[in-house]
Amino acid sequence: MPPGTINRPNPKALKVRREKIRTKKKLSSAAEKHKTQVNLLKARNPKRERKLAKRKAALERAAAAEQPEKDVMVDAKPDKAGKKKAAKASTAGEEDVMQE
Helix, strand or coil: CCCCCCCCCCHHHHHHHHHHHHHHHHHHHHHHHHHHHHHHHHCCHHHHHHHHHHHHHHHHHHHHHHHHHHHHHHHHHHHHHHHHHHHHHHHHHHHHHCCC
């Protein structure tokens, strides 16, 4: 192996890492701009605050409506594993009785 190749940094990995940091900074600054813009709109028009509150509530309701579907799938997996454990435990109990 030529010297300097063992711990040489991967330029592509560094590029990806820098890109991730850049996008994170962009998104955070965009969120801050959005917050300040909303506050300005609320200050200019008090009725706007009610509209924004309604929109936020509607988004939360929509998110809540989508969420139970995911939870059902998550619950299905542990039930199967729990049944297997219960079945193993019951067979182990029967073996103990037979030994006595």
